[in-house]
Amino acid sequence: MQRHLIWFNLLFAGTLAFNYQCLPHPIASVCIIDFISYSPGDLVTFPTNYQEYHFKSAHSMTEFESLVTYFDDALYQAMHQPLRIEMERVFMEELTLPPALLLGNFASNIIHSVNVSSDQNYRIAYLDLESNRLRNIEFVSKLVKLEILHLERNMIGSIPGSVLSSLTELKHLYLQRNFIATIPWNELPRGLIHLDCFANFVDVVEFTNVSLPSLEYLNLRYNKLSAINVTALLLVAPKLKDVYLFNDRVNESRMDEIKAELAENNISFVEKYEYWHLCFQNSNLKYVDGRCLRYEELPITTGKAVLLSCVTIGVAVLFAYILLLFYRHMNR
Secondary structure, eight states, X not given: OOEEEEEEEXXXXXXXXXXXXOBOOSSTTEEEESOOEEXXXXXXXXXXXXXXXXXXXXXXXXXXXXXXXXXXXXXHXXXXXXXXXXXXXXXXXXXEOOTTOSXXXXXXXXXXXXXXXXXXXXXXOEEEOOSSOOOOOGGGGXXXXXXXXXXXXXXXOOOOHHHHHTOTTOOEEEOOSSOOOOOOGGGSOTXXXXXXXXXXXXXXXXXXXXXXXXXXXEEOXXXXXXXXOHHHHHHHOTTOOEEEOOOTTSXXXXXXXXXXXXXXXXXXXXXXXXXXXXXXXXXXXXXXXXXXXXXXXXXXXXXXXXXXXXHHHHHHHXXXXXXXXXXXXXXX
């Protein structure tokens, strides 16, 4: 672990400071640091002339786990204001976003609050906040330069329309595995290319006054939708290429109609069981012709159909014979 501990004997108290050094790396502008421990007020120093910082995560029980509960402006200044920061799995709870930052990866922490200032112009184009504890995402509205935003696996319950309407540069939006019930479709940026809302609670899709001329990828799989107007969707998003639309509340025949309509427009539709191997782990499911079906949904084969017909006819003949015998017995 390449870091040096420097003891400062101050006038009235002793303070422990950290002087961090970079691990060897082939790219001169990138600093890799294998451990960091920081709380507001700590004295920390970093090497100069680095535009990108990567803080490695512990991969074994013998390595120390980094701990940065609060990323504040003092820490950013101590790092000499790099343009790119990757700081995953450091148990971060709060983040003050630096206005000069271009790329920030703070995934897999426990962030519940992101602070931005109303009088600052933020330059950030890529922000990854996957797997945190965010509920309120109002801060996003200030990040008008964003092109890629990761918010999957948080605790987001709603998306105010005002949050997205200002993000005119946004191209990729990831919202998987949250608790979102409504998407403000008419506030989505027109330049959006990729929208992933897999495994949420969206129950209605309304395309009135919506225009997504650049949208190529849409994932609404495993929500609470009972109806999907594909014709309206194709008018709203004429460049659509890949669609994930399977929802349990849309019946099988309607899903087949949706698939056919998309196929006519050369749009890829993904079957409901993308992970087909799970089919073999469930006794109520059977893998047939590339699809994973419940037993009650299985198509009847020709052989089975003939057999069932023979059984039905046989039962009818037997029933008629019994009636005939009964009639003869009654007339004796």
